[in-house]
Amino acid sequence: MELNELFYQHYWWFLISLLGAILVFLLFVQGGQSLLATMGKNEIEKSMMVNSLGRKWEFTFTTLVVFGGAFFASFPLFYSTSFGGAYWLWMAILFSFIIQAVSYEYRSKSGNFLGKKTYDAFLFVNGVVGPLLLGVAVGTFFTGADFVVDKANLTTPGAPVISSWTNDWNGLEALLDVRNLLLGITVLLLARTQGALYFMNNIKDDTLFERARKQVLVNGIVFVLFFLSFVAATLMATGYETNPLTGEVFTRPYKYFYNFVEMPWVAFMFLVGVVLVLYALIRSVFGQHFTRGIWFSGIGTVLVVLSLFFIAGYNHTPYYPSAADMQSSLTICNSSSSLFTLKTMSVVSLLIPFVLAYIFYVWRAMDKKPITASEMESNEHKY
Amino acid sequence: MNDLFTLVDWSRAQFALTAIYHWLFVPLTLGLGIIVSIMETIYYRTGDERWKTITKYWMTLFGVNFAIGVATGIILEFQFGTNWSNYSWFVGDIFGAPLAIEGIMAFFMEATFIAVMFFGWNKVSKRFHLASTWLTAIGASISALWILVANSWMQYPVGMKFDPETARNVMDDFWALVLSPVAVNKFFHAVSAGWVLGGIFVVGVSAWYLLKNRENFLAKQSIRVGAWVGLVGALVVAYTGDGSAYQVADKQPMKLAAMxxxxxxxxxxxxxxxxxxxxxxxxxxxxxxxxxxxxxxxxxxxxxxxxxxxxxxxxxxxxxxxxxxxxxxxxxxIALSAQEKMERGRLAIAALADFNTARQNNDTTAMNEARARLDANYEYFGYGYVDSVEQLIPHVPFVFYSFHIMIILGGYFILFFILVLILSYKEKLHNLKWMLWVAILTIPLGYVCLEAGWIVAEMGRQPWVIQDIMPTFAAISKIEVASVQTTFWLFAALFTILLIAEVGIMLKQIKKGTEKK
Incomplete structure (x- = not known):
């Protein structure tokens, strides 16, 4: 019974991590949006880039929504504590995705009220704010947040709310933490780098290819610096740990470093991921017309993000530490759904490989021919 | 207490605002999705290029509507966390599951195949394209299924039990949730309402072309497809509406009394x-x-x-x-009085408090005793938060008028579609100017009817966020009223601007018709 529940909690943390990892990869759409103005010197070039991203943006958006839904179903205490408490941080993220959702479809249609420039500005805002703030939000998995959980409140009819935030910033305080910011900027730069790698793969245009390559170089170098700083800061940081028998939370110096040591397979996965991303960057910048960088860096990104989620949640690590009340910290054990729900949802999760398979199949069928300038001049549906 | 109520009011206002906006676009996605799929099937079967033109024309309008549906939808899911934090913990074990399943089963399907639908004409086979269009429409309906399962569960909580150790309700029967009579009725009622709106929209827009003597083939053919889909939808709506009323009478008698x-x-x-x-x-x-x-x-x-x-x-x-x-x-x-229910609710809450104390003291006997008291009174748990019987009565005029507007318009739509079909097959419709105007003016009535239905369902069940188990005011997040006020106005402004843009684009596209640039 006990083992069983632990297994499902770990399985669901794996699925959440996988969705998070795929989401970070798919943020190449946002990164690409942030490059539109820099890389597109005329309408045709811009149009090629927008249409190239426009056939993928819904995957990113949907993954974000499913990430939220899956978190709700598997770890509802996180959903109620973080979303209700870090209100402004999550709201800012959501606003940036709301304005994205209409922008592709509306930007070049007549009668669109705000004009093309506004919709392109929406895409830019989402392209920067989305990855940055998502990175900052995930940063709090390592740095903690100010909340208290007291389930006994339910029996106080005048004030029955279980989770409360203990500062007035409601999530914006996360922006003041250096490690959160490092991760936010890292995710943004990674998104931009991968946006450029995606353009190199998806658009057949020599000028854009060269500009994208330059963006890979510039964003890639800064990305690596920020990424290494974040990793160094995290490995040196004092983290939290739970006593698996009592559930008591205490601090442990170099906790995340020890998580790598105590789970060497995660460290291995992390290193393979890093190597793949570096390989993609180097070959794309220095290789002869290398277009498959996005695939190498994509797989690498998924592996690295997975391993970061693993060291945040596995090995008796509270994945959402509370800085205000250490014992309120959320672990995959104390915040999860019931065994029954986790089991039921696990059956549903067997659909995921099937979903990935049809996405892969359709993606290939649609991308057989890369986007060209002549396609943009034809009469077919476009953004 | 006063502060709490203001926070509840603003949180409710924000949820209502975002849901009302979302529900402007979703039904058209459901209805137009089916209609476009049928049109493309005709093209696939006949190979008639004119049907391809018709399909692509309505698909453009579908896309404009779909985008804003997506934009207004994302916030609804996350709002359960941001603004209804206590709800998210208290029933998240049950309520989160359908939301996650919706994402896995429906959203990816829509996101994947809608790209083929719009950009795949020259990239995939005709057959693959047709399948993609159907899969997009079916994906939208599957999405509706799961969100309505979730909503129905709030109105008729089944398949669960209360777990005092974690202070929440846990699922114990998944199929009871999915196959609850309320969920089944609600699903068919809401989806077929989408077909009605899709039918009204297609007939109305086509009527405008006939008035202007433009796009005659497109308009005449579209009217038939739209009116058939609308009529079938309207009959299913009527049948499931009757079923819904019966379920409401059985499970939510206060809602029926208000209606x-x-x-x-x-x-x-x-x-x-x-x-x-x-x-x-x-x-x-x-x-x-x-x-x-x-x-x-x-x-x-x-x-x-x-x-x-x-x-x-x-x-x-x-x-x-x-x-x-x-x-x-x-x-x-014999039905208990409201006072008696409130008494029982307080007993349940007190028993939970005693259970917590006994658990801290490791006193198993006291835990068992408290648990027995809790179980005996749990069906009235939510009443324990209620201060006065007035709180138990929903806003009668709102619910009553919304219900009657919905019923009267629903009846009118059945007659409308029958009349349109008769006139269309007798080849008389295009000459009857007044009828074409009626068809155009029916479009706003379709939206009024659907929103009224939503108001009946959601205002009528107040004060309950989960029937009898949790009142809405106990479900909130603990945040500053000013924060919710601010986001309310931000949403109001943003969604209104996007709505203006959407309507603007729709009107331009309709004016343009199928002409090439």
Missing amino acids: EGVYHGKEGQELIAFGILNPAKEFNNNEKEFLFDIPIPKLLSILATRQVDGFVPGINDIIDGGYPDKNLKGEEI
Whole structure:
């Protein structure tokens, strides 16, 4: 019974991590949006880039929504504590995705009220704010947040709310933490780098290819610096740990470093991921017309993000530490759904490989021919 | 307490605002999705290029509507966390599952195949393209299924038990949730309402072309497809509407009493076909209910109980109790009064508090004793948060008028589609200017009807966020009122701007028709 529940909690943390990892990869759409103005010197070039991203943006958006839904179903205490408490941080993220959702479809249609420039500005805002703030939000998995959980409140009819935030910033305080910011900027730069790698793969245009390559170089170098700083800061940081028998939370110096040591397979996965991303960057910048960088860096990104989620949640690590009340910290054990729900949802999760398979199949069928300038001049549906 | 209520009001206002906006676009996605799929099937079967033009034309409008549906939808899911934090923990074990399943089963399907639908004409085979269009439409319906399963569970909580150790409800029967009679009814009712709106939209837009003597082939053919889909939808809506009313009578009698403005119930209760409520009427005064009304004898008893002389309790009966009733297990009982229910609710909450204390003291005997008290009173748990019986009565005029607007318009739509079909097959429609105008003016009525239906369902169930188990005001997040006020106005402004843009683009596209640039 006990083992069983632990297994499902770990399985669901794996699925959440996988969705998070795929989401970070798919943020190449946002990164690409942030490059539109820099890389597109005329309408045709811009149009090629927008249409190239426009056939993928819904995957990113949907993954974000499913990430939220899956978190709700598997770890509802996180959903109620973080979303209700870090209100402004999550709201800012959501606003940036709301304005994205209409922008592709509306930007070049007549009668669109705000004009093309506004919709392109929406895409830019989402392209920067989305990855940055998502990175900052995930940063709090390592740095903690100010909340208290007291389930006994339910029996106080005048004030029955279980989770409360203990500062007035409601999530914006996360922006003041250096490690959160490092991760936010890292995710943004990674998104931009991968946006450029995606353009190199998806658009057949020599000028854009060269500009994208330059963006890979510039964003890639800064990305690596920020990424290494974040990793160094995290490995040196004092983290939290739970006593698996009592559930008591205490601090442990170099906790995340020890998580790598105590789970060497995660460290291995992390290193393979890093190597793949570096390989993609180097070959794309220095290789002869290398277009498959996005695939190498994509797989690498998924592996690295997975391993970061693993060291945040596995090995008796509270994945959402509370800085205000250490014992309120959320672990995959104390915040999860019931065994029954986790089991039921696990059956549903067997659909995921099937979903990935049809996405892969359709993606290939649609991308057989890369986007060209002549396609943009034809009469077919476009953004 | 006052602060709490302001926060609740703003949180409710924000949820209502975002849901009302979202529900402007979703039904058209559901309806137009099916209509476009049928049109493309005709193209696939006949190979007639004119049908390809028709399909692509409506697909463009589908895309414009779909985008804003997506934009207004994302916030609804996350709002359960941001603004209804206590709800998210108290029932997240049950409620989160359908939301996650919706994402895995439906959203990816829509996101994947909509790209083929719009950009795949020259990239994939005709057959693959047709399948993609259907899969997009089916994906939208599957999405509706899961969100309506979730919503129905709030109205009729089944398949769960309370776990005092984690202070929340946990699922114990997944299929009871999915196959609950409320969920099944609600799914068909809402999806077929989408077909009605899709039909109204296609017929109305096509009527405008006929008035202008443009796009004649497109307009005439589209009217037939639209009117058939609309008529089938309207009949299913009527059938499931009847089923819904029966379910409401059984599970949410207060909602039914508000829908019909019944204060003092009786056997052989009449249905008010239409009426003007007396604004001075309260549950605890002797004013008469209506200033004016058109009653149909015994009909409400027939609809609500399937018996001519069945007893339908009114608002006062439900407050006072004492009439024969059934509990959730279907056992015959004498209905408790509101005061008695509130008493039982307080006993349940006190038992939970005692359970917590006993657990901290490792006192197993006391834990078992408290747990027994909790179990005995749990079905009234939510009443323990209620201070006064007035809180138990929904806003009667809102619910009553919304319900009657919905019913009257629903009846009108059936006649409308029949008339359109007859005139269309007799080749008379394009010459009847007045009828074409009627068709155009029916478009806004479609939206009014669907929003009214949503208001009946959601305002009528107040004060409950989960029927009898948790009142809405106990479900909130603990945040500053000013924060929710600010986001409310941000959403109001942003969604209104996007709505203006959407309508602007729609009108331009309709004006443009199928002409090439």
